Amino acid sequence: ELNEMLRKGVGSDLTKRNLRRAPTQKLTADNARGAKLTAKDTNVNYVVSRAAVLPPMVTLDATSEASVQEQLRDILVEHRVRLIDLFREWDDNGDGALQKQELRHAVAALGYDAPKADVDSLFEALDVDGSGMIEFSELKHALSDRGIKEAKRASKARNSRNVAKVEALSSDTAGSGGETFEVGMRQNAMERDAADLDNDNKLDFGEFCAMVRDREEGEHTDADLRARFEALDADGSGKVDMAEYLHFSLKDALQRSSQRVVDLFRAWDEDRSGSVDKKEFYKAVRALGFHVERADSDAVFDSLDADRSGSLEYAELNEMLRKGVGSDLTKRNLRRAPTQKLTADNARGAKLTAKDTNVNYVVSRAAVLPPMVTLDATSEASVQEQLRDILVEHRVRLIDLFREWDDNGDGALQKQELRHAVAALGYDAPKADVDSLFEALDVDGSGMIEFSELKHALSDRGIKEAKRASKARNSRNVAKVEALSSDTAGSGGETFEVGMRQNAMERDAADLDNDNKLDFGEFCAMVRDREEGEHTDADLRARFEALDADGSGKVDMAEYLHFSLKDALQRSSQRVVDLFRAWDEDRSGSVDKKEFYKAVRALGFHVERADSDAVFDSLDADRSGSLEYAELNEMLR
Incomplete structure (x- = not known):
């Protein structure tokens, strides 16, 4: 499908000529026998600058006040x-x-x-x-x-940051706990995910009660739990949603950590602007183990943004995160009980990990699996399937297994911890295979497996997804590739990626009014800058109208991107099958909208998701919601 759609129409003279880069512009390329093999020296399509663009006396002054x-x-x-x-x-x-x-x-x-x-x-x-x-x-x-x-x-x-600002916030004192803020947040996220049995991303009263009783020693009356539940359920919906739980967790983790708000603020303020915007806040929350939707993150941001300025200042964040933490109810909410530390190592030579130094850390009750339980590397069943069956057979909760594997107690599994865990279960497989398992479980590519990722991987849905991906990998054969004799390499000497980046660069340079579209004047200037020879207005008008598919009088990003895919393919030495394999990240045998968007962004096109989806839909001839190789080949040709 992908091959078909990318090949579609490239035989016309108009398409071949559109925005081609003229080899006669290669004025500074080095074609000597000893020249480096770079795109400038091997690619006949590459356009270099006309000459050394700045005179030799021009310099940048490192001591200047100007940036x-x-x-x-x-x-x-x-x-x-x-x-x-x-x-x-x-x-x-x-x-x-x-x-x-x-x-x-x-x-x-x-x-x-x-x-x-x-x-x-x-x-x-x-x-x-x-x-x-x-x-x-x-x-x-x-x-x-x-x-x-x-x-x-x-x-x-x-x-402008100075001591006075920090001194003025005497209320910003370190919490009383022994864990870091990040570990506290990951623990909160893990315990919420474990309690959410119906996977609706909310906690009802029964799930909330089970979570509290699992985490805390002692008796808990229904009246006490009801009061605590209603304190979290701010909108009175009868369920604690992700935004409500996240709001609580920020305050809770801060209170139990040894960090101050200023420490969090500096970490979140990535651009050092002196304030935290919604994008930075969302990124920080995701990095703390909360796989929230942007809407939930924005809702919490708005609740903290007291002055409705659209950004969080340090003083504002400190005030809002401290608000209400003095109440006994808030202090008690979901606190982790030190009396549950049954397997921590407190000996003189113990490693200094969260399990052994943090009084709040909850570990598993005991070794959760009996010693005779093993994983079979030769079994036809995947590791996920074997683990799920083991947990069911031995009536073991996933959260207890996760805590046992989490050797350093940071609320996530590192690659080394997974290797130790499966080795302890007798899984005799090459290190590369275990690392591949880790990468398959680490869905967000963060370099660690969070509880929510492991929970999903061992669910029925997660196992079905893994089976489909495995089946797609194993079912690839030569016949499929041989059937697409139309998928021939282009005639150019550049890679597809370089061609796409060049197209993106030339479009951005031509877009003088920065409206993310090319009008006829901008289009003409771009073509005349790129191509040698004379170009009549009639010729340029015909080419412009061929790109302006919706007849709006401007070539928008989606229209230009659609053209660029075909253009870069025609001028490269690659085939559609090469692109398809690179774009099909999950090896499912098809490319979905998310994979396509990610690929386009990686090729230098900073498109909005809507533009990417529009191009995807134009290539998706059978409207299946995914691009097959044959379909893409036909459409790009």
Whole structure:
């Protein structure tokens, strides 16, 4: 399906000519026998800058009060140099993006005498999406008036921090517990996930009672539990939803940790702007083990944002997280009982882990599985299936097994802990196989397995998903590939990724009004900049209308992306099958919308999900909601 859709229509002369890069523009490429094999030197389609774009006397001043961004913007204006030409000159390997080493070389060539750490900090500031490379759109934004204003605000916020601000918040005292805030949050998330038996992402009164009685020693009357439940159920719905539980957990983990609000605030304020926005808050919450939806995170953010400014200041966050924690009810809510520490190692030589130093940490009641229980590496049943059957057979709760495996007590399983756990169960398999199991269970790619991920993996749905993925991997054969004789490699010398990055860069450079669309004038300027020869208005109009599928008078992001997929494929030496295998991350034999969106973003197109989905739907000929290889091949051809 994917092959079919990407091949569709590429035979027309109009499509072949659209926005092609002219080989006669290769003025600075090195074609000597000893030249490095980079995109600039091997790719006939690669467009380099017209010449060395800045005169040799131009320099950046590391001692200037003006930022590097401001100096670069002024230099470009003064010398009438286009940003795209400077970018191409800096892009030494011609892949359409700047690596850290390329930025170091570029600023060094401009005489920027600053420590390597400062240049690396500049790189990280420009690499907004954290991809490890600076794309043209990121550099364009950084040198725009808006980007420079944002950088100034961030710098001002960093420089204006002083002792008075911290001293003024005498109420920001460390909690009384012995665990870190992160461990407390992960424990709270784990215990909520374990109690949510019907998987509706909420706790009803029965699930809440079971959780409290499992966590705390002593008797709990129904009246006491009802009062505590209603204190959490802020909207009176009869269930504690994720937003309500998250709000409580932030206060609870802070109270039981040895950290202050200022410690959390500094960690959450990633851009050092002096405030935390919704995106930063959501990212922080997800990193703390709460797999919340954005709506739930935003609801908690709004409840903490007392002045409704759309951002959280330090003083505001401190006040809101301290609010109400003095009440006996709040202090008691879901506290972890120290009397449950039955298996912690308190000997003189014990390791300093959360299990052994944190009075609040709840461990499993005892060794949860009898010694004769083993996992069979030769069985046809997967590890997930065997574990599920073992838990049922021996009436063991998953949360107790998880706590036993969580050797350092941080509320998550590291790769080493999983290796130890399965080895203790006699699972005799190569290290690579165990690591593959870890990666399959670590769904969000965080480098650790959280309880919710293990719970899902051992559920009926999780096991069915694993079986489907395994079946798809095992069922691939040569016949499928042989049937698609139309899937031939393109004629160009560049990779598909480089072609896509070049297309994205040229579109961003041409979009002068930054409306994320190309009007006819911008389109004409882009074509004339990229291609040698004369271009009549009639010719350009025909090409523009071929791209403007909806006849709106502008080529929007979805229309340009659709074209670029076909264009980059035609000019590359790759086949659709190569793209398909890279995009099909879960090896299911088809590409879904999420995988497609992720692939497009990785190719340098900073598209909105709606634009990506629109292109996906245009390629999904059978409207199945997924792209098959044959379908994609036909549509891209």
